[in-house]
Amino acid sequence: MEIAVCVKPVPDPETRLRPGPDQRTLDVEGVKFVLAGYDESAVEQALLLRDQLPGSTVRALAYGPAPRTPEVLRSCLALGCDSVTHLEASAPVDDPMAVAAALAHVLASRPADLVLVGKQALDDEEGLVAPALGALLERPSFSSVTDLRWNPERSRFTFQRSTDTEIERWEAPVPLVIGLQQAWNDPRTAKLPNILKARRQPIDTVPAATIEAAVAGRNGRSLPLKFELPAPRAGARMIDYSTPAEAAERLVRLLREEAKVFP
Amino acid sequence: MTPGLVVIGELRDGRPTEASREAAGVAYQLAAGAPVTGLLFGSPEDSLTSSWARDGISEVCFLPPPTDAARQAGALIPGVLSVLSERSAELVLLPSTTFGRELAGGLAARWDAGAATGVTAIHRGAAGWEVRRPVFGGRATETRSLSGPRAVVALRPRAFPAPEPRDLPGASTQRSMPEVGAVAKGPTLVGTEPVLTGEGPALGDATIVVAGGRGVRSADQFHLIEELAAALDAAVGASRAVTDAGWRPTSLQVGQTGRTVTPQLYIAVGISGAIQHIVGMIGSRVIVAINSDASAPIFKVADYGIVGDLFQIVPALLAEIRRVRGR
Numbered sequence: 001m002e003i004a005v006c007v008k009p010v011p012d013p014e015t016r017l018r019p020g021p022d023q024r025t026l027d028v029e030g031v032k033f034v035l036a037g038y039d040e041s042a043v044e045q046a047l048l049l050r051d052q053l054p055g056s057t058v059r060a061l062a063y064g065p066a067p068r069t070p071e072v073l074r075s076c077l078a079l080g081c082d083s084v085t086h087l088e089a090s091a092p093v094d095d096p097m098a099v100a101a102a103l104a105h106v107l108a109s110r111p112a113d114l115v116l117v118g119k120q121a122l123d124d125e126e127g128l129v130a131p132a133l134g135a136l137l138e139r140p141s142f143s144s145v146t147d148l149r150w151n152p153e154r155s156r157f158t159f160q161r162s163t164d165t166e167i168e169r170w171e172a173p174v175p176l177v178i179g180l181q182q183a184w185n186d187p188r189t190a191k192l193p194n195i196l197k198a199r200r201q202p203i204d205t206v207p208a209a210t211i212e213a214a215v216a217g218r219n220g221r222s223l224p225l226k227f228e229l230p231a232p233r234a235g236a237r238m239i240d241y242s243t244p245a246e247a248a249e250r251l252v253r254l255l256r257e258e259a260k261v262f263p
Numbered sequence: 264m265t266p267g268l269v270v271i272g273e274l275r276d277g278r279p280t281e282a283s284r285e286a287a288g289v290a291y292q293l294a295a296g297a298p299v300t301g302l303l304f305g306s307p308e309d310s311l312t313s314s315w316a317r318d319g320i321s322e323v324c325f326l327p328p329p330t331d332a333a334r335q336a337g338a339l340i341p342g343v344l345s346v347l348s349e350r351s352a353e354l355v356l357l358p359s360t361t362f363g364r365e366l367a368g369g370l371a372a373r374w375d376a377g378a379a380t381g382v383t384a385i386h387r388g389a390a391g392w393e394v395r396r397p398v399f400g401g402r403a404t405e406t407r408s409l410s411g412p413r414a415v416v417a418l419r420p421r422a423f424p425a426p427e428p429r430d431l432p433g434a435s436t437q438r439s440m441p442e443v444g445a446v447a448k449g450p451t452l453v454g455t456e457p458v459l460t461g462e463g464p465a466l467g468d469a470t471i472v473v474a475g476g477r478g479v480r481s482a483d484q485f486h487l488i489e490e491l492a493a494a495l496d497a498a499v500g501a502s503r504a505v506t507d508a509g510w511r512p513t514s515l516q517v518g519q520t521g522r523t524v525t526p527q528l529y530i531a532v533g534i535s536g537a538i539q540h541i542v543g544m545i546g547s548r549v550i551v552a553i554n555s556d557a558s559a560p561i562f563k564v565a566d567y568g569i570v571g572d573l574f575q576i577v578p579a580l581l582a583e584i585r586r587v588r589g590r
């Protein structure tokens with residue numbers, strides 16, 4: 001089985017957030033970009049499935065500028081992906097629908113049986129790429145997926161999708177696009193020899209001009225205008241009390257009169 | 264015909280969900296008097312049409328309810344597209360739920376639209392629709408411009424007020440739309456289990472969430488959390504420590520590998536406040552933490568904190584809430 005996993009370089013989760021000089025986006029000065037969040041789970045899940053299905057390959061794809069994008073693809077190699085493809089861009093890509101269009105263009109010329117995507121990126125949290133890829137590649141697509149397993153007797157995947165009110169259990173043959181919520185395991189970490197080896201492994205590239213030509217016909221655009229931090233939370237107002245009943249009474253009064261959130 | 268505004272709603276228990284009502288209210292305001300088309304997947308019903316009309320919908324189109332196999336966005340898109348083209352729509356609003364986000368992504372791709380999810384404010388800007396949305400787990404907010412002739416915007420549940428019911432008897436008409444397109448053969452729904460939230464509201468949709476962590480100690484003692492939630496008409500949430508231990512199902516898990524919730528009030532009981540938990544609840548308007556450890560990181564993100572033994576505090580809180588609410 002050919003498994004494609006699409007990942008996005010995102011700021012290290014520990015990054016201190018602040019607006020950049022133009023106030024439009026995050027200040028990326030000195031920020032380390034990494035594989036993180038649901039994308040990390042998607043890579044883990046791809047590798048677990050490959051180990052279960054002899055003869056499978058895992059290819060990671062990412063769209064974005066250097067150096068952050070090839071760096072993240074190298075970490076995919078270090079984790080065990082068989083090959084990686086860098087969709088080059090001359091500037092950061094801020095529009096999720098453009099990302100989906102670019103990935104769909106590349107995946108159309110070399111289809112995968114299973115396309116895995118994190119259900120949303122750790123930074124912008126849009127969650128649009130998996131369903132958009134499904135629509136563009138004309139394949140069934142499911143997001144918020146957990147417990148993705150291959151059933152060899154039935155030659156189908158089984159998985160769960162959580163909606164707000166239900167957990168649905170599905171069965172589906174390939175081809176399939178999945179927006180993953182959780183792998184069976186917490187993501188593995190790369191071993192040092194593999195990190196060193198990954199430095200020498202090749203990265204396939206698709207030139208920026210090819211990608212730009214492929215997505216140029218799109219009309220709908222999403223552009224960042226402003227990046228803001230909330231007023232810092234003052235830290236909790238700690239409730240003084242001498243008895244639990246007093247603590248309860250004070251909290252309820254604050255919720256009613258000050259926060260106005262008491263039902 | 265003026266370019267249209269279309270709201271896609273979700274039904275639950277035979278009514279538009281709260282988030283669908285909120286979307287209708289937003290559409291009504293943006294339309295400033297122009298008609299708003301509502302779209303539902305279900306059989307036409309007068310009571311449905313009139314209840315949504317009071318939220319600002321002038322016409323309700325009913326698309327055939329999805330069969331089990333069609334419970335995925337791709338199967339619904341052809342029908343939606345036919346309504347959008349008939350109405351010369353330029354903006355689609357829908358709830359930013361699992362369903363709404365899947366539909367938003369698929370629809371925007373096929374309709375060649377700009378798209379945004381988790382949106383908490385929207386207005387018409389110089390170059391298109393301007394939307395605000397929390398990013399980085401609520402640690403920052405971005406404003407985006409959706410330019411181009413068409414946009415799909417998924418609105419975060421509870422970020423907008425429920426619309427004041429308008430008295431517009433008979434203002435709304437309903438139409439039943441024909442089935443369009445074919446359902447992809449392949450995926451089959453094998454079964455569903457309700458997300459176990461007890462009697463309370465769904466976790467993603469709740470105004471108040473009461474969540475318990477490892478500090479609650481056992482599956483049995485977790486009933487205390489459920490009692491507190493019931494007293495507040497709240498949904499029940501849990502940390503991963505609780506779901507990993509099997510005390511409660513993973514569907515209740517809040518955080519990076521669980522759900523993201525944005526209620527008006529989030530009460531964290533016996534939860535330490537690991538970053539993977541925080542990202543799932545930091546967007547809540549007011550956060551209360553109850554924890555015996557004064558140095559627990561949860562107090563850094565909370566608005567109100569009580570340091571104490573939850574087995575003493577929660578029963579006292581239950582008594583006080585019942586007293587105040589008179590039940």
Ligand SMILES: Cc1cc2nc3c(=O)[nH]c(=O)nc-3n(C[C@H](O)[C@H](O)[C@H](O)COP(=O)(O)OP(=O)(O)OC[C@H]3O[C@@H](n4cnc5c(N)ncnc54)[C@H](O)[C@@H]3O)c2cc1C
Pocket residue numbers: 186187475476477478479501502503504505516517518519520521522532533534535536537538539540543553554555556559571572573574
């Ligand atoms: C990849 C990854 C993904 C993850 N995803 C998630 C996720 O989605 N959601 C999530 O929640 N976690 C997630 N985690 C786990 C997370 O790191 C924490 O381990 C987890 O949130 C801890 O749960 P907890 O706060 O209930 O338990 P603990 O950290 O053990 O905290 C228990 C708290 O209860 C307090 N306590 C104990 N007894 C009492 C008492 N009698 N009265 C009052 N307070 C008491 C303690 O002081 C302590 O602060 C993830 C971890 C990883 C590595």
